[in-house]
Structure formats: structure tokens, C-alpha cells
Amino acid sequence: MGDTRFVVGIDLGTTNCALAFADLTSASDGVRAFAIPQTVNPGEIRAEPLLPSFLYLPGVNEFPEGSVPARLVGELARKRGVENAGRLVASAKSWLSHAGVDRTEAILPVAAPEGVERVSPVAASAEYLRHLRQAWEQAHPEAPLSRQEVIVTVPASFDEVARELTLRAAAEAGLGEPTLLEEPQAAFYAWVGRHEDWRERVNVGDRILVVDIGGGTTDFTMIAVTESQGSLQLERVAVGEHILLGGDNIDLALARTVGARLGRISAAQLQQLWANCRVAKEQLLNPEFTGTEVPVTILGRGTGLVGGTLKAALTRADVDQVMEGFFPMVERTDMPAKQTRAAVQEIGLPYATDAAVTRHLARFLSANGLALPTHVLFNGGVLHASAVRERIFEVLRHWGAAARPLEGEDLMQAVARGAAYYGMARHGRGIRIRGGIPRSYYVGIQSSVPAVPGFAAPVRAFTVAQFGMEEGSDIRIPGREFSLVIGEPAEFQIFSSAIRKDDAPGTMIDDLTEELEELPCMEVHFPASSGSHERVRVSFETVVTETGLLQLWCVAPDGRRWKLEFNVRERVAA
């Protein structure tokens, strides 16, 4: 990395991507946002602050020859996708974290008709990153991205598999091996980077809640301010679950409310109404706006524009009612409605059943046994609305927290900027949040008990990595050895938990409660040295790489070691 000149932060978002960078050779410039050239209309390229995370796979003769690339990413992809959803890949990132499907298989777009090309969630994410790389290298041909310090952000709730797949997408896109950073941490870094006096703004013992509500997802993270050898330290103490619920849901709910008053409208008209309701909502939520309603109009579809125009209004009452649905005043002990799902379902994303963000917040705090926050940092477009921010404070006050906001960040660009700032911190120019891995990890061990017909042998969980294990560290798990067959694939059942933080490596858990989530199995496959089967005694070793990736190794007494890899395909086939 001798010729590393830039640190580059990439926010690989569910609905938008952003890129920010800093020049290591001129520290005074600080972190700057990078405008991303993209096809906005056939034959027209324009640099925009955000790259919409949409991939469109154009068919034959869909666009004038040579006016769009074969893999269309960005603004035009988003626009054209409204007209033809069958070729549009959207929310690839949510699919990346969806364990119910094979994420390396070409399954997107789900709505693609027979014969239309499909891509995998990994390949789609790689397209966005490739576009960003090419855009960057067009502007900086002397500094290829694979040789810069690149930080790619992921939701804190991404499990190991989703993280590894993100890295795989980055490698496919020619980014080399970027470092992963959790989005809420990035948002907090952006705040720290913006406030040089941040040490005066927070104190030891403060707890900072990061609320990140994006277009399609909601994430919570808690960061504690601690002290070590007289200087302030930041420590990420808890991360929430991945909740598929965001601003788009709010706008769609508004569009449906208004649409119900218009009678039957087509899917395309609902799309237009959706976009218009978003604008109208922002107007109504602006504290300076005093009216009680904003007209929303759907223009006639054909050339009869005025004659076909449908008119309706979004009222303050509509917005209040929908907001009440998403941000109700709840008790601290309230829990989101349980996910009850039909056994047979369409292939699709596991959207949150309970739309109440505040109930998810209550669950986040109680499931992690957290004290109430002293500060709140907001991120994501929805929180532009001061009414939403105020409601979250109201709920926190109701729970007894006197939390204050940490303000002054650009809600759309903060994650990319914060990622770049973190990159600088890795070069010794800024503070780092101590976090380590956001979950504890376990290997399932089948008990050796006499077989009972109709009952599977109980599985116990052996702790191999504890919540908070730091980047760049490794441990040999004490206390237990296993017998491993060489010469044929061996599989491991893997569990993780974001809630159980006190299980030290080597701890055995007898009862598998709901706190443990099963991941795709891991396997080791290696040729036996002599060509025949062989049994070796091994113990586990856990490594967390500098880039924050968890690796599990089987280590034999003679020093031979084998890495366990997630098998994403197996789980789905089973």
C-alpha cells in the first residue's frame, strides 16, 4: 500500500450509494464528497451527489443504440424501472442479508419474466461498486481504487455471511480488499469529524443512541463513552436487528391513503402518487408550513394531460395518522408484534410485520438490557423531518430519558463521509470507536446420547467468539478438542447472538433459546495428505481480521490448520 494516496468511504446503501474521500497528502482538505457520474437519460451522463442503488438490465431495442451501458446503474435505472419492474434490481442489499435464499444465485429481479436475465444479490451489489470504481478512476486515473484505502459500510446488523458477501462483491468489482465499517459507527465518525471539540460535547458515562432510518431499513446502535488512561474512548456496546422498514414504507402508506380516495388507479399512477406524496409529506412536516393540506396531482397518462388529471390532497391529518402508525407513543416494555407468517410464501424480503419504529426501539433497549441513552444521533433521510426527530425524543422522555440530540450532520452523506474519516483514523488522524465483532458466535455440538425414535439428538452451542472481540486479534479456544475427518467435507452448525454478550470463548450452552440464530452451516474441505480418510484431533481458533472479518480455523496439534467457510448454498437446498 505504498502508493496509497486517498482514503475513500463508500456508503453502499439500500436505496442510494454515496462516496466521500480524503487526500492523505494534503490533510487540510479534509473529507470531501464525490459527485458520481451516471446515466440520467439515454445518452446523457451527469454527476450527482448520490448513486441510486438500482440496476436495470436493458432488453433488446429498449434504448437507442449506444446510449446506455449494458448494465445500467443509477438514476436512469431507477426511472426506467418504474416503467418495467421485470428488469429492475432494487434493494439488493436487503437481499444480501436475507438468509432465506441463496444469495449467490441469480434470483433478481424476482419479478423477471421467463427468459429475462437475472443476477445474484452479490452480483448486483458488485455492479454498484464497479460503477463507483469506474467513476472514481475516470476522475483519478492515477489512483486506482484497488490501491487506495477503501472503507465500505454495512448495516451493524449484517451477520458474518452478509459481510463476507459484501467483501466478495467488492472483490468482483475490482476494489481489492476494502475494510468494512458499520453504518451507525460511520454516522458517528462523521459527527466526530465535523466537531473538533467533540470531547467537550460528551462525557464519560454518556450513552449515544444512533438511530438510522434509511429508505428501506432501520438500524439502532448504542455507543458508550468510556475512559481509558485518562483519555476518552468510544465503545460500541450493542447493535440491533436488521429491520426492513424505512422511509419508503411511510411514503407508500401515504400514497395508499390518498389513493383510496381516488378510486381505482393503475400501478404506474400509484408510483407517481408515491413520489408526489413524498414531496407533499416533506412540505407538511416542515415546521414553517402552516397550511393543513398540500395538493397532490396525478397527471393523465396519455396525451390528454389536463383531461385525465386526478386531483387529491394530502392533509395534515393523513400525515399525522400515518406517522402515528410508524412512530406511536409506546411503553418501554412494549414489544413489536411477533412475525407470524404463512408457511408457504412468495419469494420475497422478510419485511417487518410491525411498522412501529418506536416499538422496535423499545425492544432494542430491553433485549440488550441497555440503560436509556443520554444523546441521540440521527441518520437517514426520514429524519430530515423535525417532527419525526421530536417524536423520538418524546418517546424517550416518556421512558424517563433526558436525551439530547447530537446535531450538525448531513443525513444523506454522513455515512460515506464518516467512513472516509474512519479511514483517516486508521492512519492515525482521528479517534477510533472500539467495537469489535457485534455478535457472539457458537458452533453447534451434537450431544452423544442414546438414540430415541422421533427425537433428534439435542444440540448444544460451544462459544467460539465473544461479542466485542477486537479487530486484528485471535484466540485459541480452550477446553475442548474435537475429532475431525480429513479427506471429505465436514460441516459445522453455526449460531450467532447479538444479545448474549457474556459468553466467554469455550462456554457451552445447553439450551438453545431464541437468542441464538442459526447461520448457514460452515464447512471445511481439504484433501487428505495420503489420499485416504484420516481422523485428526483439532481445536478451534478464532481470528478477527484487521478488516473486521471473522474467521474460524480448525487447528491440529501438529500445527496444520484449516479455515471454515460459510456455505451459503447448502442451507437453501436443505
Added chain:
Amino acid sequence: MSKISLAFRCFFALLSHGQLTPELMAELGLFRKKEEKPAPPPAPVVKVSDGALQMLGILQRDGRLLDFFLEDIAPYSDEQVGSAARSMHGPCREALNRYFTIAPVIDGVEGTFVQAPSKDPATVKFLGNLPATPPSGGVLRHRGWAVKDVHLPALGPKQNVTVLAPAELEVE
């Protein structure tokens, strides 16, 4: 280097610089024509009307301007026309501001006396009771509009600008 990636890089290079970089030329196995034949490249065939047609196409695409003006609005109420016009106003205005930098000819307050910045009749038009020799100023009645810059995208050689909006057929 994959074909798609190469094509995409060429695409970017052509659209943003109008030519391929030497590296891309090498990768494609292309060579620039020898220097000995400095025959000037044929002037691109751009008709004067192309830019106008392009802009009409953009205003229709983004703001439905043609649909509005070509429709007979006589049978509809002011309210109906008004709400359609209101929702077109934003996109049309955005398109104008995006593809042109438009500024007043005289950046003054209408209704106050201003000096004429030019004698060019296309820049300043005098109204009212004019003296024998053109005056040096007058009361500003309209600030005028001038284009300071044009940012229209380059037209592709095969682009048919006479179709201002394609017909739309929906498959159900």
C-alpha cells in the same frame, strides 16, 4: 478485463471527453490515423434545428410540456387546468435551469430607472415616447432574459430528434 467493463469505460470516455484515452485505444487494438494525413475531420452534421428539437423533447419528457400545449383545454375548469399546470411547473422549471443558465439581461428592480447597458436593439428595447436620439436609460419594465450557458447533452450520431416523445405501448 471483462468486455462489459471495457465497453463501459469506453462509453464513459466518449461521453465525457468525446474521445477514447490512449490506454483504451491500445486495449481495443485501435490506432489513431497517421499524422501525415492532416485532412480536417468532416464537420459534424448538426442542423440548426437539432438543439431546438432536443429541448422540446426534454421538456416533454421531464415536464409533459407538449401534452399540455397540444391539448384543447377549453372544456376544463380553471381548477383542473391549474392543478395540471402546477404539477408541470416544477419539472419544466428544473429542466430549464438544468440545461441552461438563465439570468436577467438587466439585474435591476422593475419600475426603477436604470442605465441601458448596450445600444444593441436585441439586448435593450425602448418603449414609450422616444426622443430623436436613443436615450441612455429608462424605467425598467421587464428585466429580459439571457442564456449565459448551455448544458445540453451531446447528441448521438444516430439519435432521431424529430421524434419528440416515443409512442408508449403497455404490455398487460
